[in-house]
Amino acid sequence: MSKISDAFRNGKAFIGFVTGGDPTLDLTVELVVGMAEAGADIVEIGIPFSDPIAEGEVIQRANARALNAGASVRGIFGAVRKVRERTDVPIVFLTYLNPVFRYGYDEFFAECRDAGVDGVIIPDAPFEEQGEFKPSARKHGVDVISLVSPTSEDRIAKIAADADGYLYVVSSMGVTGVRGSISTDISGIVASIRRASDAPAAVGFGISTPEQACELSKAADGVIVGSAIVRIVEEYGKDSVERVKDYVRRMKAAISERP
Amino acid sequence: MSKEKGRFGQFGGQYIPETLMNEVLRLEKEYAHYSRDAVFQKELADLLKNYAGRPSLLYFAEKMTKDLGGAKVYLKREDLNHTGSHKINNVLGQALLAKKMGKKRVIAETGAGQHGVATATAAALLGLECEIFMGREDTERQALNVFRMELLGAKVHTVTSGTMVLKDAVNETMREWTRRVDDTHYIIGTVMGPHPFPAMVRDFQSVIGNEARKQLLDAEGKLPKAVVACVGGGSNAMGLFHAFIGDGDVRLIGCEAAGKGIDTGKHAATVTTGEVGVFHGMKSYFNQDCEGQIAQVYSISAGLDYPGIGPEHAFLHETGRAEYAAVTDEEAVSAFEYIARTEGIIAAIESSHAIAHAIKLAPQYDREDSIIVCVSGRGDKDVAAIARYRGADIHE
Numbered sequence: 001m002s003k004i005s006d007a008f009r010n011g012k013a014f015i016g017f018v019t020g021g022d023p024t025l026d027l028t029v030e031l032v033v034g035m036a037e038a039g040a041d042i043v044e045i046g047i048p049f050s051d052p053i054a055e056g057e058v059i060q061r062a063n064a065r066a067l068n069a070g071a072s073v074r075g076i077f078g079a080v081r082k083v084r085e086r087t088d089v090p091i092v093f094l095t096y097l098n099p100v101f102r103y104g105y106d107e108f109f110a111e112c113r114d115a116g117v118d119g120v121i122i123p124d125a126p127f128e129e130q131g132e133f134k135p136s137a138r139k140h141g142v143d144v145i146s147l148v149s150p151t152s153e154d155r156i157a158k159i160a161a162d163a164d165g166y167l168y169v170v171s172s173m174g175v176t177g178v179r180g181s182i183s184t185d186i187s188g189i190v191a192s193i194r195r196a197s198d199a200p201a202a203v204g205f206g207i208s209t210p211e212q213a214c215e216l217s218k219a220a221d222g223v224i225v226g227s228a229i230v231r232i233v234e235e236y237g238k239d240s241v242e243r244v245k246d247y248v249r250r251m252k253a254a255i256s257e258r259p
Numbered sequence: 260m261s262k263e264k265g266r267f268g269q270f271g272g273q274y275i276p277e278t279l280m281n282e283v284l285r286l287e288k289e290y291a292h293y294s295r296d297a298v299f300q301k302e303l304a305d306l307l308k309n310y311a312g313r314p315s316l317l318y319f320a321e322k323m324t325k326d327l328g329g330a331k332v333y334l335k336r337e338d339l340n341h342t343g344s345h346k347i348n349n350v351l352g353q354a355l356l357a358k359k360m361g362k363k364r365v366i367a368e369t370g371a372g373q374h375g376v377a378t379a380t381a382a383a384l385l386g387l388e389c390e391i392f393m394g395r396e397d398t399e400r401q402a403l404n405v406f407r408m409e410l411l412g413a414k415v416h417t418v419t420s421g422t423m424v425l426k427d428a429v430n431e432t433m434r435e436w437t438r439r440v441d442d443t444h445y446i447i448g449t450v451m452g453p454h455p456f457p458a459m460v461r462d463f464q465s466v467i468g469n470e471a472r473k474q475l476l477d478a479e480g481k482l483p484k485a486v487v488a489c490v491g492g493g494s495n496a497m498g499l500f501h502a503f504i505g506d507g508d509v510r511l512i513g514c515e516a517a518g519k520g521i522d523t524g525k526h527a528a529t530v531t532t533g534e535v536g537v538f539h540g541m542k543s544y545f546n547q548d549c550e551g552q553i554a555q556v557y558s559i560s561a562g563l564d565y566p567g568i569g570p571e572h573a574f575l576h577e578t579g580r581a582e583y584a585a586v587t588d589e590e591a592v593s594a595f596e597y598i599a600r601t602e603g604i605i606a607a608i609e610s611s612h613a614i615a616h617a618i619k620l621a622p623q624y625d626r627e628d629s630i631i632v633c634v635s636g637r638g639d640k641d642v643a644a645i646a647r648y649r650g651a652d653i654h655e
């Protein structure tokens with residue numbers, strides 16, 4: 001079991017996301033530590049990219065703010081090292097492939113291991129293209145977390161069978177961002193995953209309210225929330241840490257309720 | 260293409276979100292089927308002939324040849340196609356394929372507007388809904404094309420994310436495709452994106468080189484010394500080059516936008532200055548910084564203002580089969596004016612990059628030699644911008 005899959009042993013997992021360096025790397029450190037204190041079981045940190053094609057407007061703006069403020073891959077590794085002085089919460093990078101490719105696959109994953117990054121999610125590297133970096137990631141003990149979407153269908157079995165960490169179940173068509181309702185048959189997707197793998201399934205894209213989180217957590221092993229948190233950071237900036245912690249507490253409580 | 264699926268050497272691939280994977284795999288299968296389907300090919304050939312006006316002329320530019328004093332210059336007149344550029348070749352192929360696949364709606368990015376206009380045209384003809392994504396910078400520089408697309412029944416979305424040019428229009432069209440992939444086909448306008456797009460768009464554009472090769476053999480009885488085309492993503496160049504790749508003595512020359520000059524940093528010369536990277540579904544050369552952030556590029560030409568290049572071009576460059584030259588705004592504008600005065604042809608500012616290089620190239624050859632230059636589009640859309648470049652206060 002990796003540190004990441006262990007994180008699913010504490011009931012349903014709450015996974016929070018922030019964009020690294022939005023608005024500053026120092027605040028990213030406080031937000032990650034704060035989310036861990038508030039009960040987040042895993043924290044995802046986005047490495048900002050100039051052209052985040054899987055992101056909706058909220059996270060697009062966060063990427064732009066972080067890059068304008070000078071966030072770099074090395075800077076974000078530095079922030080992770082500071083986080084690691086204060087918490088053991090599993091940390092997963094969400095990054096597009098090009099920054100990793102340019103860093104050098106082996107160098108990147110070795111640095112992940114040294115800094116204390118437990119996994120990566122690369123939305124523009126589908127199953128078929130993971131072969132060029134997965135051996136490096138595995139060598140350094142970094143989980144490559146794959147996505148499964150409402151259109152994956154017959155692809156789910158092979159993706160799940162090769163899964164590291166957890167499977168990121170994309171709740172809806174389109175890009176990241178808050179949605180009023182989610183109509184995808186999450187239970188059906190999770191059932192397909194279960195047939196092929198023991199890896200936990202966490203559902204994300206569009207989740208913002210405790211009610212949505214509670215509902216979706218019934219079908220999956222955890223929920224992932226990004227845009228709703230990033231929106232708090234966007235609105236409150238350096239004063240956002242307590243608000244994010246309060247939000248994470250409410251979300252974790254919502255998925256921990258027993259019927 | 261290498262043995263690995265969808266690759267040109269190390270370049271190409273399918274670097275796209277999982278949500279699009281099954282659709283792209285299906286497209287690959289359907290395209291493989293229809294590319295061998297006699298009925299499809301007959302329908303496409305009919306559209307190209309009777310709707311787009313193919314074959315396009317291979318015109319001997321006699322005055323230009325005399326003036327330059329070297330190789331005979333032949334112009335492949337893609338500007339004479341319906342909608343005024345080579346874009347229609349690819350669009351008719353993909354729109355027909357989309358229809359066969361049961362799609363109700365097509366979406367596309369556009370830079371200069373030529374691909375958007377061609378897509379809107381084919382959608383009108385074939386009865387498909389059409390939505391076009393265009394960066395705000397480009398809707399301003401090419402305002403007439405926005406109205407043209409709307410006139411053809413398309414909905415035009417102004418893209419305000421990122422740098423608001425062609426690359427951002429591609430981002431937004433990809434996002435839209437992930438929102439609605441079931442009934443929608445994304446007509447990518449050039450030889451880029453995930454496999455099978457680079458090979459499929461090349462195939463649909465290869466009519467340019469197939470015709471030109473035969474036309475030149477008919478006229479001259481021998482192959483040209485070089486074929487020259489402008490390169491943004493590289494579709495007219497790939498279309499021209501493809502027929503000549505096996506002719507080892509024919510130089511394949513792509514002309515990319517050097518903007519205000521390679522040294523100024525304000526350019527879109529991807530092969531000259533870019534590095535290998537992964538973006539927009541493919542591994543290829545991109546203008547980017549050391550962190551892998553895609554660079555803001557610049558060209559006077561909205562159609563060449565793209566930070567990447569198709570993966571087959573990357574491969575042709577890496578293997579040395581094709582050459583890539585950088586042409587500045589100033590050289591392109593001078594060529595735009597030169598060919599207007601010399602041959603009475605108003606060529607697109609994109610195509611003028613190729614013409615500018617041909618002006619340097621032709622004198623290097625003998626009078627019995629020939630070169631082919633692709634006039635990929637007509638330049639009516641650029642007249643106001645060229646006038647402004649020369650200091651006139653003209654607006655569309």
